[in-house]
Amino acid sequence: MWPDTRLCDLLGIDHPIIQAPMAGTTTPAMAAAVSNAGGLGSHGCAALSAEGLAEDMGALAKATNRAVNLNFFCHVPPEMTEARHAAILAAMAPHYQAAGVDPPEEMPQAGLHPFGATHLERLLARPPAVVSFHFGLPEREAVAALKEAGCRILCSATTVAEARWLEERGVDAIIAQGWEAGGHRGVFLDVAHDAQVGLMALVPQVADAVKVPVIAAGGIADGRGIAAAFALGASGVQIGTGFITVPEAGRKPHHHEALAESRDDSSRVTRAGSGRVARAHRTPWIDAMAEVEPAPFPLMYHYTAPLQHAEPEAHQFSLYGQSAALAPTGGAGARLERLVEEARAALG
Ligand SMILES: Cc1cc2nc3c(=O)[nH]c(=O)nc-3n(C[C@H](O)[C@H](O)[C@H](O)COP(=O)(O)O)c2cc1C
Incomplete structure (x- = not known):
């Protein structure tokens, strides 16, 4: 056939x-x-x-x-400097504050x-x-x-x-x-x-x-x-x-919830979650993260992890594409x- x-x-x-x-x-x-x-x-x-x-x-x-x-x-495994680490923590500060979580002070590991x-x-x-x-x-x-x-x-x-x-x-x-x-x-x-x-x-x-x-x-x-x-x-x-x-x-419960409400226009490409371009469920947090220059992939996971543990619903990073529905x-x-x-x- x-x-x-x-x-x-x-x-x-x-x-x-x-x-x-x-x-x-x-x-x-x-x-x-x-x-x-x-x-x-x-x-x-x-x-x-x-x-x-x-x-x-x-x-x-x-x-x-x-x-x-x-x-x-x-x-390619990324390089991280103290200066870049400090810059990301500063850019992310409002997000940590809003979620009521402590920033990850230590430098990220390779992951x-x-x-x-x-x-x-x-x-x-x-x-x-x-x-x-x-x-x-x-x-x-x-x-x-x-x-x-x-x-x-x-x-x-x-x-x-x-x-x-x-x-x-x-x-x-x-x-x-x-x-x-x-x-x-x-x-x-x-x-x-x-x-x-x-x-x-x-x-x-x-x-x-x-x-x-x-x-x-x-x-x-x-x-x-x-x-x-x-x-x-x-x-x-x-x-x-x-x-x-x-x-x-x-x-992953949040992933399934996101998919349940998916439409042709409910995803967007973002670097917010991992530092690398990915198509994921669009949320107000992901839109707001467009203002933040993220850490290089995969180190950004280190900076977003505290948010996701604190308020998984608000900070979910649920990957899916335009045909989910x-x-x-x-x-x-x-x-x-x-x-x-x-x-x-x-x-x-
Ligand atoms: C949740 C999710 C995770 C993915 N993880 C990987 C991965 O680990 N390796 C990979 O090569 N592609 C990965 N992809 C991309 C897929 O290989 C593929 O390019 C994509 O799913 C095709 O588009 P579609 O989601 O519209 O079917 C992932 C896609 C999704 C939706």
Whole structure:
């Protein structure tokens, strides 16, 4: 039924639908359910410790023998100075005061670690079928070692230039991530000047620019969107927002409440939560934070954590995309099956 089977052939899956990796939201049970239903289940591993990664890899191996995707961040670890720390505390002071919390006086710790030697060692010990990256790639030797071990490599691109850069470095398929997408934008070549390209314009231009299969991501949550992605030249789709509320996901009450009231216009792109551009639920606090120059990713989490502990409702940072109101319901496997049926109808 699929007009283009290149992605299915490459990844060894029945349906060219990838449930997006979502650090903190995806679980081994969720990814396995999607893979067992014939799609590609993904697990966002960016926030896991080395032990957590080994544990989740074990859980995945028990739950499915189909292809799964493990995902990591490749941000450049930021530098922090005393002066910058003081400037952020000063800018954030009214927010701490309003919430009645003490500012975090100590300097931030590294927090989320980019993909490195420990991750590589764990993956090479038990290579997953697919490894994907966000915010660029690790060093060439790591990509080569993963490919040598049989892993297919995917990475997000937000412009044609990023897609070409990834193809030159051996990526097997490119995730073209549009401005509509929920979560952190994968932008990595010119982070300071995010070009904000929408999916409708991005996918055909990336498909024209590279030879590897293109995966459309951003704003797709039903069969119509999947069919449209193929018409634009994609060989598959990656869907995040459409899977956030599955019962197998890591549960975060405020995230689910935000999604329950989501509309086409209820999200915005912000650096308030993490220091890096991400699409999240729009709140008065997030609007007010547009005035604050945040700490670099991922250190901003250190400065927003006291607010979120004190008043989670007012300071929530709930990531989701523009298509949240279109999301299917039910468990992860059932959602995948429904998307396949809808796409079948839409593709005729
Ligand atoms: C809650 C959430 C968390 C996300 N976390 C990650 C992540 O850890 N790694 C990653 O590569 N992409 C992440 N993304 C982005 C997705 O890979 C994908 O680009 C996006 O979900 C597609 O747009 P959609 O949400 O409109 O389907 C996340 C998205 C959401 C909504």
